[in-house]
Each structure stands twice: as C-alpha cells, then as structure tokens.
Amino acid sequence: MLALTRSDVQHLVSMPDAIDLMKQAFAELSAGRTTSPLRTVIPVEQHNGDALFMPAFVPAMDALGVKLVNVFKNNASKGLPVIHALVCLIDSETGQALAVMDGTYLTALRTGAVSGAATDLLARPESRTLVAIGAGAQGATQIAAVCAVRPIERIIAVDVFPEALERLRGILQRDWPDVLDRLETSSDANTAVREADIICTATTARTPVFDDANVQPGTHVNAIGAYTPEMQELPAGLVQRASVTLDAIDAALAEAGDLIVPLEQGLVDRDHFRYELGMVVAGTAPRRQSDEEITLFKTVGNAVQDVVVARRAYDRARASGAGIEFDLG
Secondary structure, eight states: OEEEOHHHHHHHSOHHHHHHHHHHHHHHHHTTOOBOOOOEEEEEGGGTEEEEEEEEEEGGGTEEEEEEEEEEGGGGGGTSOSEEEEEEEEOTTTOOEEEEEEOHHHHHHHHHHHHHHHHHHHSOTTOOEEEEEOOSHHHHHHHHHHHHHSOOOEEEEEOSOHHHHHHHHHHHHHHOGGGGGGEEEESOHHHHHTTOSEEEEOOOOSSOSSOGGGOOTTOEEEEOOOOSTTOOOSOHHHHHHSEEEESOHHHHHHHOHHHHHHHHTTSSOGGGSOOBHHHHHHTSSOOOOOSSOOEEEEOOOOHHHHHHHHHHHHHHHHHHTOSEEOOOO
C-alpha cells in the first residue's frame, strides 16, 4: 500500500492534468456510467464543523475510492486550515486498498480544476479580469485554474479578513508564483465584481456575498462554496438571469442553497437547472450562446473528482517511485 503526501500529489498531478481529468470524469458522470452516492454529512455542531464521507467509482478510469473531508470553520481563527481531507484508493478488481493520500490539497486542486474546466467551456475567450471571492486554499486553486485556461491580466482577490488575503498571497507564492504579478486584494466585493469578466466564489457564506446588479453582461461565474441548503453565496436574481450549468443536477438541487433559495422564492423552476458540465463536454448541452450571456457553473463537489485525481496520482507514483510503501498487515 502506498502513502502519498501533499507534496507528492502536487508534483504528480498538474493543474492542466486535473482540468482534463475533470472533463473526462463529468462526461462519465452525466452519461450515467459512474457510481457516486450523495455525500454523507455528519454535523459536529459544538465545534462548528462538518464531517463528510464521499465514495465513488468511475469504471472507465478504473478509479474506486472514498474521500473523508472535514470542514471546521473555527479553524480560521486558530490559524489552521478550514478543510482537512484524506483519500483512500481501492483496487476495483480485488477490493484491496491501494493508497492513502493527502486529500486537503487534492480537494483544492480538483475543485479549482472543475472551475477551470467550466471556465474553458463557458467563459468568453477574451476574458481578462478574474475576481476570486474567498481567500482560503480553495481560492488559490480557483485562481490557478482560471489562469490556466484564460489570458487573465488582472486578479482581484476579495475577503473581509485581511489575514486571509495575506495567507492567500503566501499560498500563491508557494504553489502558483507565476500569478503573483497580477494579484490585487480588496475587501469590497461589489466594486470588484463590477470589473469582472470571471467571478469565482469560494466561501462558507449564508447570505449573498455581492449584489446581482453589479454583475455585468457576459460574465462567467463559478460558485464552489455553499454546499448545504443553509448556505448561500449568490444573489437569487443572478441565478434567475444566468444560464446555469451544474456538476450533478440531483446533488446540487439537494444540497446547494444557491439553487434552493430561488426555487423556493418562485424565481425559477426546476427546468432552469437542466444542464450538467458533462453534457457540455459531450456536446449535448450548449456552451455560451452570446457575448452578453451570463453563464453560471455551480458545483457542490462530487467524489468522482477525487477518485480520478487519486488514480492519476497513484499511477504516476508507481511509475516514478514516488510515495512511501507500507503494510498494514
């Protein structure tokens, strides 16, 4: 059995690799060729946390496994990451455990990568200004992924906590130093959003983090926070006027407050949410229809993302000799 550290995963799977994997995995998901039950969430209310258990199997990519991810919001005030995760990869032929690996970086990588895939498919090709709202580890990989697929000249990172913006700068310096010369920081989301060609939201907000009126025609939005019905990053009016693409329709409508709120308010009906990213990859759902259209990609995360990245990391580790071999027996 192999153990892979954060550094191992980072060196074994690049952002462009991960973006390509997301396109493949979501095409398989939308075609009904994967198994990925709705995540099990165990609230740990006394510590303001959630423990999430996410299994998946993608036969076409020989990727079977489970991710355990813990989101503990009080960690930000303790100087600790809000998200900790572990991924276990399983041999689909024998059921033996093949590897365990750091899932915290893997989660940030694959979540950034799916926004990169959505941006590549839906954003205007000439998009130049990115606004990233939420300055955690997820924010860093959102920035890296969008910069991998569009000619971004200006990055505005937004957070209400100055220390979070400083941490983000440090993460980018360590992992994605090539984007630093384009980085600006702000605490004013609405002013930043007015300048945006692409917006990425990566927060745990329970109320919208900007006003709908500030989103300009032609903007593309990736919304990757708000993974429970009680959370909401996006104004309902934006969801109403945007062309919406989801990672997985049933999961998103069950879990995403960003979608549940406008549904409950009667601003949209369920038919407003009929396209998945995998359908766009396969050509069975439309890409952007005009330069004026607002496109929105909403994801609550799916374990197919984790297991395909884990499989790629494992295969490359075996080929290169990376990782630490151990035997639980």
